[in-house]
Amino acid sequence: MSTDPAKALAALLKKLAARYPAAAPEPLNAGLDEGVDPMLNLYVQSFLVWDASTGQARAAMKRLRETFVDFNELRIAFADEIAAAFGERYPRGYERALRLRSGLHDIFRREHSLSLSRLSELSKREARGYLESLDGTPAYVASRVFLFGLGGHAMPVDQRIADLLAGEAILGDDVTDAESAAAWLERQVRAGDGVHVGSLLQAWSDDEGATPKRERRPDVPVFAPPDLTEPVPDATPQDTKAKKVRKKSKTARKSSRSAD
Numbered sequence: 001m002s003t004d005p006a007k008a009l010a011a012l013l014k015k016l017a018a019r020y021p022a023a024a025p026e027p028l029n030a031g032l033d034e035g036v037d038p039m040l041n042l043y044v045q046s047f048l049v050w051d052a053s054t055g056q057a058r059a060a061m062k063r064l065r066e067t068f069v070d071f072n073e074l075r076i077a078f079a080d081e082i083a084a085a086f087g088e089r090y091p092r093g094y095e096r097a098l099r100l101r102s103g104l105h106d107i108f109r110r111e112h113s114l115s116l117s118r119l120s121e122l123s124k125r126e127a128r129g130y131l132e133s134l135d136g137t138p139a140y141v142a143s144r145v146f147l148f149g150l151g152g153h154a155m156p157v158d159q160r161i162a163d164l165l166a167g168e169a170i171l172g173d174d175v176t177d178a179e180s181a182a183a184w185l186e187r188q189v190r191a192g193d194g195v196h197v198g199s200l201l202q203a204w205s206d207d208e209g210a211t212p213k214r215e216r217r218p219d220v221p222v223f224a225p226p227d228l229t230e231p232v233p234d235a236t237p238q239d240t241k242a243k244k245v246r247k248k249s250k251t252a253r254k255s256s257r258s259a260d
Contacts, residue, residue, distance in 0.1 A: 008170045009188055013197060020203040025148045025195065039116035039149050040071060040107070046144040047100045051158045052091050053206045060086050071114050075104035091211045102136035116145075124152050139179050147198050153191035154198075157182035160209035161201050 016023075028038035044064075048057035067085040068074045074082065082097035083090075090096070108114055119127045127150055131142035144156035157165075162178040165171050175181050189197045 003169065005170055005172055005184075006188055008168065009185075012168055012170060013200060016200040016204055017196075020200055020207075023196075023199040023203040025199055028149065036071075037115045037117055039119055039145065040114060042149045043103070043107075043116060043141065043145050044071060044074075044100065046141040046156070047096060047103070047138075048086075049144070049158075049202070050092075050096070050138055050140045051160055052211070053209065054202065055206065056090065060090060063087065071104065072108075075101060075108060075114065077101070099136035099138065103134045103141075106135040116149075119150060124150065128152055128154070139182065143182060144198075147194050151195070153186065153194055155182045155185035155189060155194065155201075156198055157185060157201070158205075160205045160211070164201075164204060164209060 028042060032038060032041055045057060045061060048060045052060075063085050064074060064082075067081075068077060079094060079097040079101055082101060083093040086093045086096065104114065107116060111118060119130060122130065128142070128146050131137065131145055132139065134142070138158075140156045140158040143154035146152040147154045147156060157178045159178050162171075162175075162181040165181055166175075171181055171184065175184050185197075
C-alpha cells in the first residue's frame with residue numbers, strides 16, 4: 001500500500017521540529033548597517049542561500065561586503081567580479097552572479113533606487129507578482145523574500161530541499177523539479193505555518209543537503225541588464241517661456257497672412 005504524501009510530510013515535519021527546535025529566520029534588521037534596506041538585504045541573502053547552505057551564504061555575504069562598498073556597487077560590477085567574490089567553489093557561482101546583477105538592475109530600473117521597501121505598500125498578490133517578475137530571479141528567491149519578509153504564503157524550495165524530500169519518498173510522481181515541489185508544499189502547508197515549515201526545511205538542508213553538481217562555466221540564459229537611461233528633465237521656466245514666445249510669434253504671423 002502506497003504512503004499518503006500528506007501524512008508522510010506531517011511525520012517528517014514532526015521529526016524535523018524535534019531535531020531543530022530553534023529553527024527560525026533571523027530578524028530582518030539583524031546585523032544591518034544604517035541605511036540598508038532590510039527587504040533588499042533579504043533579497044540578496046536569499047540569492048546566496050539558493051542551492052547553498054546558510055553557512056555558505058553568510059560567508060559569501062561577508063565577502064561581498066568586503067569587496068563592494070554597497071549593493072549599488074555590486075549592481076554595476078561585472079559578473080566575473082561578483083562570482084570571484086563568492087569564492088571559486090561557491091555553487092552555481094557564475095550563474096548566481098549573472099542573475100543577482102540582473103535582478104538588482106531591474107529593481108533600480110523600476111524604483112529609481114536600490115530599495116524594495118515599496119513591497120510593503122502592495123497587496124500580497126501584487127508583491128509576489130513583483131518579486132517573481134524581477135529579471136533573473138529564481139522562484140526560490142522570490143518565495144523566500146515573500147515568506148520571510150512579507151509573511152506571504154509561499155514555500156521556498158531549491159534543488160537541495162527538493163532532493164531531500166524526494167529521498168524521503170514524499171513527493172508524488174507529478175513532482176519533477178524544485179518549483180513543482182514548492183507548489184505541492186504550498187497546498188499542504190497552512191499559511192500560518194509557512195515560516196515555521198520553511199525554517200525547518202532550510203535547517204534540514206543546511207544539515208543534510210547536497211550541493212548540486214557544479215559546472216565551471218555553465219551555459220545559462222543571458223540576463224541582460226536593461227538600459228538605464230537618464231530621466232528626461234521637466235521643462236524649466238525659461239524653456240516654457242521660450243515656447244510660449246515662439247507659439248505667439250507663429251500665431252501672429254499666421255494672423256498677418258490671413259489679413260493680407
